[in-house]
Every structure is written in structure tokens, then in C-alpha cells.
Amino acid sequence: MTNPTHGPRTQGFPTQAPAGQAPPPPGFAQRQDLSFAPPARPPRRRRGPLVILSVLAAVIVLALGFVVGYLIYRPADGPAASPLAAQDGTAAGDAGNSFSAAGNPAAGAGGVFDLRRGAVFVQTNDPTTNEVIAFARSDDGRLHEVGRYKTGGVGSGSFEDSAHGIVLGTTAGESSPQHNIDSAQLLYVANAGSDTISVFRVAADGLQLVSNVPSGGTKPVSLTVNHGLLYALNSGELDDRFVLKFPDEFLDNCTHGDQPSVSGFRIDVEGRLAPIPASTRPLSGGGRSGCSQVSFTPDGTQLVVSERLATLPQQPPENGAIDTFTVNPDGTLGAKAVQNTSGAGPFGFSFTKDGTALFSEQNHADKGKGTASSYTMLGNGTLKAISKGVPNSGTDSCWIVPTNDGKLAFTSNALGGGSISTYRIEDTGALTLLHPQAADGHTRDGTFDVALSHDSRWLYQLNSHFGLLQVFQVNSDGTLKFIEEHKAFDITLPENGGQLPPFGIAAF
Incomplete structure (x- = not known):
């Protein structure tokens, strides 16, 4: 079967491309006892004051020494604490990574890594033990691997045609890939192989697993969070393979198994998930539904799902569909609206802060x-097109992220050599192509998931063909400087x- 989503991959798979533990901060120096012998044959009337002054001076010296030592070696966030252990028992950073502030370009302010100040997270999607890899970000955008943390679930071991497999934020909303809030306390991960969702608490120096619960369906591939609610998109796919026969037979996810659906959960203050009764809802219906992403609107009143394939009356499946649901006060979903799209194959999408919805459209790898x-978004939950199918000359456009000021948007194009395109977002919400290839010479086939840092200064891109995490600086004109x-x-x-398993990226 020829994969209508990605098309024949007869080329574009060149050979693979190329990726210390320092001693703990030194303690305070051993201080010798100080003795103060009285001067030889002093007059009796002056001995008492001299001794008192000498003792007072010694106390002052010791106090100053302690203060200076503390200022030099203090941690950035309170009392010193040993790095959190990774879930496999390995201390964070024990994979050949140095935590020395001096000489480590990834060290943050004060020489201390802090994932809550700047970080990037990706998942292995490993079919044996799924893991999240945490990278700390320095002020210059560079990354340093902090640790690898088991999710308590397993991955599918295969490429997933989806966006937002990892979501960063709090119980209130997302800080990445959708920037609705500016806080990185919890990390939500879809375990596509074990049909579960994991939640981690983000600490300064590592991740702590909070919970791992069933996703409410088969093969969760996308997550979204808003106002204490989490919804998971379950693709329903029962065949974990992506490559059936190289180079011309590939499997579309969401097309061979259970009907794709969404399921809801409440999130408590600790990040634990509790399923919402009667919250599971099917998508547009039919046997072919290439589901890609689920996301709340910024105000949380609507839930939106993209289907790059859809079985709808009087419409070819390749056109796809966009499903919207109203969100009820009890967390369940109300009326569903299934609507046609402006372009073919809607995949990833994101919202500007004023609520304009931006969709990438893959046109099935043409x-x-x-x-x-x-x-x-209209008041009844339907979508009204502003810009329709603005071309970018890329192949297989799948992921899209806007800057925080709502002026620029970046779309990653997976094939045709791989590229990242830049659009200008007009005040009306209209899109104008600025750069078909914003990062000349540094992208390649497999340019997949993208995420921006919370200040929109840095763009991070996951290349699942080669296992690369790339770092770019965002320039004011919309071009990208490779770092x-x-x-x-x-x-x-x-x-x-191979099946190209890694998917999902979140940055802060």
C-alpha cells in the first residue's frame, strides 16, 4: 500500500548523522582554630580590653569567611540538594554529562541548571521502556542533557503522524508547544504503546514521575491541557508499524483498528489524573481517520481536533476535516461540528494569543x-477561513508554531530535503510567506516536531530520521540561525x- 500521507520514500534517507560528571561543588575550607596569646608582660590594666578586642576580631573574620563562602557556593534555589535520581536509578546527568559551572557552556546563571528556567523535552517512544530526555537551556540557547526518565509506560516503537505527543505547563494550561501560560511545572507524555498518559513534576534538576494512568482508548498520540482539564487523542490504531515495505509501502495511523476518539481527565494540584465519566467522544467517523492533534482553544471553551484523512459525505478522504467540540462546565464535551478545510490534509495547528487558529497542511506529501x-473561531464553535492554503514550497508540512507576539509562525516540512518555512501573521490573522527555507543548509529529511522557547528567542526541532535535536536562534526578520x-x-x-520512533517535543 502506498502511504497517502507521506508518499513513496524512494530517497531522502542518507546515512546517519552524528551528539562528565564533575565533582560536587567544593565545601567550605577546613578552618584552623585561632588562639590569641596575651602580649608579653602587658600592663595589667590593659590586658582585659586587648583580649576582648582580639576575640571580637576573630569572630568577625570567621563570620565574614562564612558569608563569602556561602555566596560563592550557594545553589540558585535555596539549600543544596543532590540531583534528582532518574527513574532508572541513575543520577541526573550521569550519562557522561558534566555539571561543572566553570567550563560548561550550558550552565545557567550562577552555574546551576534549572529546567524550570529553560528546557527542552523529547520522548524516545521506545517499545520496551519509553523515556523522556530532559535538556537544560543556557542563556545562549544551547542545551545540555540533564537525564533520561522512564515514563512507566512504553512507546509504539514507530513513527506517529501526530503533534503534541508531549505537553508542558501546569494544571491551568500549556506553556509548550502551545504558549497559553508562562510556567513549566508539569510535563504530560503520551505512551502510545501502553495506552497510558504519564505526568512528571518538573524540578530544577530533573523530573519526578507523578502518575501513569490509562488514556481512555487505544494508542494516545496527542494531549492538551486547560483549566484543570486534560484531553487525550487516541488514534485507535492497532498496527504499530510505519514502514510496511521499503521504499513504497507505509501505514497510515488511525486507519486500522478502533475508531479514533478523545477522552477527558481532571488534573489535581499534584498533577494526578482522574478520568471524567462519559467524556469519550468519537471523531468524524468512518474507517479512515488520519487523526493528528487535539488542542483546547486558549480560553478553554472549545476542543479542536485535526484529521488529515476523513470519511465525509461527498468529499475525498485526502481533504481531511477539523472537528470542534464545546466544553461543558463539568468537563464533558457538548455538540460536535465537523467541517471541511481550506487546504488538504490538516495536520498540526496552534493558536495565537488572540485566538487565531493556524494550521499546517501536508497535501499528502505531494x-x-x-x-x-x-x-x-466563531461563537458556535465553527471555523471561518482567513487565509486559505498559502503555499510554502515545502513537502509534507506537518507542524506549526507562532511566536508569542503573534507576528511570525514557523512550519516544519518533513520531506523534500526538509525545511522550516516562516510566515508573517498580519493583524487580521492572514498569512504571508516570508521565507520558504528559513534555516538554509541545516535541515534535512525528517524535519519533524518544532517548539519555541517561552520567550520565542530559540526554536528547537526534532529530526526523527537521524535522532537529532537541533537548536536555532530566531532572528527578527524570521530567518533562523543554526546554533x-x-x-x-x-x-x-x-x-x-527502522521505524523512526521518536515523537513529541516541548520547550521552555
Whole structure:
């Protein structure tokens, strides 16, 4: 079967591309006891004052020494604490990573890593033990691996055609990939192989697993959080394979198994999830539903799902659909609206802070036919198109993220050599293409998930073909300056039997 989503991959898979533990901060120096012998044969009337002054001076010296030592070696966030242990029992940073402030370019202010100030998270999607890899971000945007943390679930071991497999934020909302709030306390992860959702608490120096619960369906691939609610998109796919026969047979997810659906959960203050009764709802229906992403609108009143394939009356499946649900006060979903799209194959989407919806459209991997569209949400939950299918010359446009000021949007194009395109967002919400390729010479096939830092200064891109995490600086004109890349995963290419499993990225 030829994969209508990504098309034949007869080329574009070159050979794989290339990714210390320092002693703990020194303690205070051993201080010798100080003695103060009285001067030889002093007059009796002056001995008492001299001794008192000498003792007072010694106390002052010792106190000053303690204060100076504390200021030099104090941690950034209170009393010293040992790094959190990774879930496999390995201390954070024990994978050949140095935590020395001096000489480590990834050290943050004061030489201390703090994932709550700047971080990037990706997941392995490993079919044996799914893990999240945590990277700390320095002021120059560079990354340093802090640790790898088991989710308590397993991945599918295969590429997932989805967006927002990892979500960062709080119980109140998302800080990445959708920037509705500016806080990074909890990390939510979809375990596509074990049909579960994991929640981590983000500490300064690592992740702490809070819970791992069933997702309410089969194969969760996308998550969203808002106002104490979490909804999971379950693809229903029962076949974990992506590559059926290289180079021309690939499997569309959401098309061979249970009907795709969404399920809701309440989140308590600790990040624990509790399923909401009667919250599970199917998508548009039919046997082919290439579900891609679920997200709340910024105000949390609507839930939106993109389907790059959809079985709708009098419409070819390749056109896809967008489903919207009203969110009831009790967390369940109300009326569903299924609507046609401006372009073919809606995939990833995001919202500006004023509520304009931006969609990437893959056009089913037709070479050079990637597009993006923008919509405004009407009061009844339906979408009204602003810009329709604005081309970017890329192939397989799948993920899109806007800057915090709502002026620029970046779309990643997975194939055709891989590229990241930049659009200008007009005040009306209309899209204008600025740069078909914003990062010349540093992207390649497999340019997948993208995320922006919370200040929109840095863009991070996950390349699942080569296991790379790339770092770019965002320039004011919408171009991207390549900073570095990390070899985050060991990948087997499809021609050698690989399935390209990693998916999902969140940044802060």
C-alpha cells in the first residue's frame, strides 16, 4: 500500500548523522582554630580590653569567611540538594554529562541548571521502556542533557503522524508547544504503546514521575491541557508499524483498528489524573481517520481536533476535516461540528494569543505542495477561513508554531530535503510567506516536531530520521540561525528496517 500521507520514500534517507560528571561543588575550607596569646608582660590594666578586642576580631573574620563562602557556593534555589535520581536509578546527568559551572557552556546563571528556567523535552517512544530526555537551556540557547526518565509506560516503537505527543505547563494550561501560560511545572507524555498518559513534576534538576494512568482508548498520540482539564487523542490504531515495505509501502495511523476518539481527565494540584465519566467522544467517523492533534482553544471553551484523512459525505478522504467540540462546565464535551478545510490534509495547528487558529497542511506529501491556513473561531464553535492554503514550497508540512507576539509562525516540512518555512501573521490573522527555507543548509529529511522557547528567542526541532535535536536562534526578520545539534537518539533508517520512533517535543 502506498502511504497517502507521506508518499513513496524512494530517497531522502542518507546515512546517519552524528551528539562528565564533575565533582560536587567544593565545601567550605577546613578552618584552623585561632588562639590569641596575651602580649608579653602587658600592663595589667590593659590586658582585659586587648583580649576582648582580639576575640571580637576573630569572630568577625570567621563570620565574614562564612558569608563569602556561602555566596560563592550557594545553589540558585535555596539549600543544596543532590540531583534528582532518574527513574532508572541513575543520577541526573550521569550519562557522561558534566555539571561543572566553570567550563560548561550550558550552565545557567550562577552555574546551576534549572529546567524550570529553560528546557527542552523529547520522548524516545521506545517499545520496551519509553523515556523522556530532559535538556537544560543556557542563556545562549544551547542545551545540555540533564537525564533520561522512564515514563512507566512504553512507546509504539514507530513513527506517529501526530503533534503534541508531549505537553508542558501546569494544571491551568500549556506553556509548550502551545504558549497559553508562562510556567513549566508539569510535563504530560503520551505512551502510545501502553495506552497510558504519564505526568512528571518538573524540578530544577530533573523530573519526578507523578502518575501513569490509562488514556481512555487505544494508542494516545496527542494531549492538551486547560483549566484543570486534560484531553487525550487516541488514534485507535492497532498496527504499530510505519514502514510496511521499503521504499513504497507505509501505514497510515488511525486507519486500522478502533475508531479514533478523545477522552477527558481532571488534573489535581499534584498533577494526578482522574478520568471524567462519559467524556469519550468519537471523531468524524468512518474507517479512515488520519487523526493528528487535539488542542483546547486558549480560553478553554472549545476542543479542536485535526484529521488529515476523513470519511465525509461527498468529499475525498485526502481533504481531511477539523472537528470542534464545546466544553461543558463539568468537563464533558457538548455538540460536535465537523467541517471541511481550506487546504488538504490538516495536520498540526496552534493558536495565537488572540485566538487565531493556524494550521499546517501536508497535501499528502505531494512534492513542494505544503501549505498553511488560518481561521477565526466563531461563537458556535465553527471555523471561518482567513487565509486559505498559502503555499510554502515545502513537502509534507506537518507542524506549526507562532511566536508569542503573534507576528511570525514557523512550519516544519518533513520531506523534500526538509525545511522550516516562516510566515508573517498580519493583524487580521492572514498569512504571508516570508521565507520558504528559513534555516538554509541545516535541515534535512525528517524535519519533524518544532517548539519555541517561552520567550520565542530559540526554536528547537526534532529530526526523527537521524535522532537529532537541533537548536536555532530566531532572528527578527524570521530567518533562523543554526546554533548546534545533539545526537539524542540512535536511529535505524527505514531501508535497514527502522521505524523512526521518536515523537513529541516541548520547550521552555
